[in-house]
Every structure is written in C-alpha cells, then in structure tokens.
Amino acid sequence: MNATSMTMTEARLEWNPSDRGRVAMLCLIAAEAAIFTIFVVAYVFYLGKSLTGPLPKDVLSVPIVYTICLLSSSLTIHFAAKSLRRGEIKSFGVLWLATITLGAAFLYGTGIEWYRMIYKEGFTISTNLFGTTYYSLVGLHAFHVVVGLLSLSIVMVFTLLGRVRAEHAERIDVLSLYWHFVDAVWIVVFTVVYVIGR
C-alpha cells in the first residue's frame, strides 16, 4: 500500500472564471424556462374552460406600448454592455438607466392594467379559471421583471459610485442574459395571452 500521496505533474489553472458564470446563468434560464412552460401549458389547457365569465376579450386590453418598452430595453442593455466593454462608462450608465426606465415603465403598465381589472371590473385571481391562469402567468413574469430591475438597480448604484469598470463587462453580460430571457418570455406570454387567447 502506498502511504504517502502521489505527485502529479504541476500545472497552472486554465479555466476561465467568467465561463462558469455564463454556464450557470444558462442553466438557471433553462430551469426558469421549464417553470414558465408549465404555466403556459396550464394557461393554454384552460383556455375557454372557465365555467363563468368574464372572458379574456371582455377584460384584456392589449398593452402594445408597454410591450414595445420592454422589448426595446433588450436593445439598450445590449448596447450598454457593448459600451462597457469599450470602457465608455458614461454611455454605459446612460444606457443602463434607460434600460431600468423602460423596464419600470413596463411594470407600471402591468400595474395599471391590474388596477383597472381588479378595482373597476372586479376581476380577480379567484373569479374563474381564466383569472387564476392569467394572474399567475402574467404575475410570474412580472415577478421576474421585478427581480431583474432590482439587480439592474444594484449595478446602477455601483455605477453612480464609480465602481463599475470595463473589467466587469463579463459579469454585466451574464446579467443581461437574464434580462434578455425575461424579455423573451414576455414575447411568449404576450402571444399566448393577448394574441391566441383573446
């Protein structure tokens, strides 16, 4: 039996730490996509199965402007990350703030739509199957927007404090992957809820 440990040839570490962040974010996105898939399946499965009103076409209004806001925030975050890679911190900050503003505008849009439906029309999550599936699906997405906005805001604070530099570009890329995902999910939700489901 060999009591002392064996010696392996010496070497430097060769993995790139930034790769694991990207891999992990892609895994997280896969997991989240699976969660959304189940909610979308439930939404589609229950379309038209409510025993009482209201129907989607009675209460939903298509949030075109707010959708444009959210989708264009994908562009601004893309260019923000690009500026950071080039070391242009100022334009990074401006574009980043624009991203947050567009995201917040979207959230505001969801907020007023829900306010109208709940307080004016009395349509809630327990009204019927449509209410249950609608509020859960859109709410789950809105929750992800909130999480995204919080993370974006933390970066914004650090930017204002002058702590964000070009070498953080890889991390910003990882975060923007998440934001792109939130936008992509909205395309699916929008199609299912406002195009097919109405």
Add this chain to the structure above:
Amino acid sequence: MSTDAIAMPSTAIAPRPIVATLHEWVTTVDHKRLGILYIIYALAFLLIAGVEAMIIRIQLIRPHNNFVSPQEFNRLFTMHGTTMIFFVIMPFMFGFANYLIPLMIGARDMAFPRLNAFSFWMTAFGGLLLYFSVVGANGLYGAGNAPDVGWFAYAPLTSQTFSVGHSTDFWILALLISGFGSIGTAINIIATVLCMRCPGMTLATMPLFAWLNLIMADLVILAVSPLTAAQIMLLIDRYLGGHFFDTQAGGSAVIWMHFFWVFGHPEVYILVLPAFAFASEIIPVFSRKPIFGYSVMVGATIAIGFISMSVWAHHMFTVGMSSAANNFFVISTMAIAVPTGIKIFNWLATMWGGKIEFKTPMLFCIAFLFQFLIAGLTGIMQGAAPFDWHLGNSYFVVAHFHYVIVGGILFCLFGAFYYWFPKMSGKMYSETLGKLHFWIFIIGFHLTFDFMHIPGLLGMPRRIYTYEPGRGWDTWNFIVTIGVFFQAAGILVFLGNLIWSYFRGKAAGSDPWDAWTLEWSTNSPPPAYNFASIPVVKSRRPLWDLKHPNDPDWNYE
C-alpha cells in the same frame, strides 16, 4: 514538482473548543465538508424514515391489526415516501457528488462554493420544515398534523376542503424550498464539470462519475422546475382561491397528475444515475479492468436523459387516457429499457475476464446488477398498459419501485460508502462487519421485496391500513414484515461499522484500492485545498499512467 504531503511542524495543538468547530462546520463553503454534511443529514433522515417504514410494516403484519390508526397510517406512508425520496436519497447523491466531483476532475472546489452552502442549507431547511409539521400544523388548527396526502399528493385531496389545517402546506413548502436547493446544486455541478476540469481532462476523458452526475444535474434542472411550478399553483389554489386543480370550477385533477409525473419519472432517473456512477467507478477497480465501452456508456446515459422526459404518463395508465396516449407511453417506456440494458451489459463485460476482488463495495455492486435487472423487468411488465390496468395501484408497484430504490440505488450507495469511506475519514472500515452487513441486508431485502410482489399480483391494493383475513395475503405480508427486521439489523451493523472504524479503524493511506481516478492521488482525508498542485492528465485513468509509466493508457485511448 512538489508533493502533496506538506510536512507540518510537530507542535502539539491544543484541542479546539467545540463551539469553534461547530461554527466552522456551519459556515463552511468547502465542498468536502458540505458533502459530508449532506451525507450525515441524509443518514439521520434514513433512520427516521426507516422507523416509519417499520411501523407501517408492523401494522400490516397480520389482518385487522391495530398498531396504528388509519389516520396515523396515512401520515406514515406520506412522510416515509417524501422523506426517502427528497431528504434521503437526493441528499446522499448530492453529498457524494459534492465531495467527489472536484477531487475526480482535479479541481480545488466546486464552481460556486457559496451557492453550494446555500443549496445545502435550503435542502436542510426543507427537511426540517417537513418534520416541523408534526408540531406546527397541529398547533395552529387542531386539524391533523403531519401531511397525509401521499408522496404524489393527488388533487383534489390537497384542496382546502379535504386537507384542512396546514399539514399539506408544510408538505408543499418543504418540497418547494428543498427544490430550490436541488436546482442550485444542479447548476453548481454542471458549471463545475464543464468549467473546472484540470488541464488535459476533456469531456471524453473525464471519469464516468462526472458524466453521470452531469446528466443527473441536467435532469434536476428540467424536472424539479416543473414540480416547483406545480407547487406554486397548488399554493395559489389553497391560499388565493385559485382553481388550477379545483374540479368544481372547471379545473382538472388529471393535470396535476401530469405535472407531478413530468417531474416524477425523471426524478427516478435523478436518483439512479448517481447510483450508476458509483457502480461505474467501483466495478472496474475491483475487476482490475478499465470500464468496458466508455463512450457507449456516455451515449446510453444521454439517451436515458432524453427518453426519461417522455415516459411520465406510464404512471397514469389506470386514469383512462386515449389509446393514442397509451400507445405512445407504452412504446417510450419500452424504449428506455434499451439504454438501461446496454449499461448492464457494459458492467458485466467489465467484470468478464477480470480478476474480481470480492470486497464489500464490490459485493454490493454485484447484488445491484442482479436486483436492478429484475426491477427493470417488473418495470417493463407495468409498462405494458393492459397489464398495468391489473397491477396499477397494487403492492406489485410498491415491490417494483422498492426493488429499484433499495435493491438498486441503496445497494450502490452502501457500496459507495465502503469504497470512499477510507478517503473521507482516512480510516479503513472493518471488512468483516461490512460483509456481515451485506449478508444480513440482502437476506432482509429479498424476504421483504421478493415476496411483496405476490400479494400485489393477488390484488392487494397499496396504502390500505389493514385487510381481511383469508384472501391469500396473510402469509406473504407476514414474511414481508419479517424481512424488515433483517434490514434494520443490517443498517445497525452498517452504522456500527462506520462509527467503530472512524474511531478505531486502521489508517487507510491515500490509495487503499490501487485505484485510478484522481481522488486517490491526494491524502486521506484530503486537505482543504485538495491538491497542492493542480494535476495534469492524459487519459481516463491518470493514476494508472502514473503507476505504469511504461504502459500508459493514452497509448490505447
């Protein structure tokens, strides 16, 4: 060149205060310590859930027994099943993966050490929450305490109407929270295997252990997430007045079944792939041959990963699906047996012509091969829809899945315990006690689970708290319960062996098995940094190359 064993100054160090040690363990982010925490945590729950199983079996030892009440019986099988799946086998597997993957791929830690600690504590919190229901759920409403809805919690049993009080909520939250932990660990495993391998180790040369756990982690991501979604829906139903599974408002109870089994079937492969990983490391070492058909093993694993996502409704044949759906799920269930069979042939071919050493880990793996084969065959019987209409919801199903989970997975786990105990503790276990454990346990296993098939075939339904005499079930149930006591004795021998060897065992040295993977190249137990210098490998068996410089593996791969 440098050596791993660094000479320490030999000044005697005063014993550390226990609080400091405890603090160190609670705040640790070291993958080895977290691995051991997972394993100890799972051992504790193994004992709890084992006692629950014994009570269940004592109640069923003879007809009209009154050992526990029907209500108590429902809670027992719910807690037993939920605990064994989520808080015993999964933490065991995550523990071994955590401990071994960085060592096997020549890394100093997992990719995200703090995420690792977070995941462990989420899992731990989930288990504690489940058992807190025993006091918590009762105190609040005076209605029921521990969850009693079965481990798959079919609707509408879980609605407020039928599950008053909070017992079901504890079940939901426990699984939701431990699910977050599982997803975190899965992300960590994937990032570690993909990004942290030492120089020279490609995907095609990393140990099969890493491959199998990589696919396991993929399945966790794709399968546990749907469960999370379904649990959120159930919470919405119970607390916000939603109607997802509320048949009174047009909701569907069957869609819960689909959501649960979309998780449930891949889950069984989440449990078994790490068991395959143990077998794929242990069998070659004790056959003194490299694994047979490495690339075929990888391919079969990937195939299992894909197919396992498409067989879930074989748990629902008795619900009455369309014949198109029945056909699809029968065929996909038959298909999954193919890659699984390929694996069995590969392990056999590895042993074929080898110089087999019948050490305890190997004994458990050989038993695994036979038992897993039989369990797969009963799986195929149930996978044929018409036959399943007879077998569904009977003790035959219970016998099938215990044959896999105990006879396959737990046997491999015991093998893994004995195989890596010297590495983790630095001490050799007692071979005599190990063999004693093996023989007592295997007798108990076969008494219980071989004979359990028969009352199932004779029509005894599962989850009944008692039965009428004279239906031909009595003798079988008696034998089944006797076997449980053998198994319990085996577990006690096992625990005794671990404890005795930890304190009294001989020093094991860094490489007691003359093995070939990197974890055996460092000290036992490994230092916090694992490797003094990061190794470089050129083949699948780096230690073979090191020990046989004239005949290295990379000449042949």
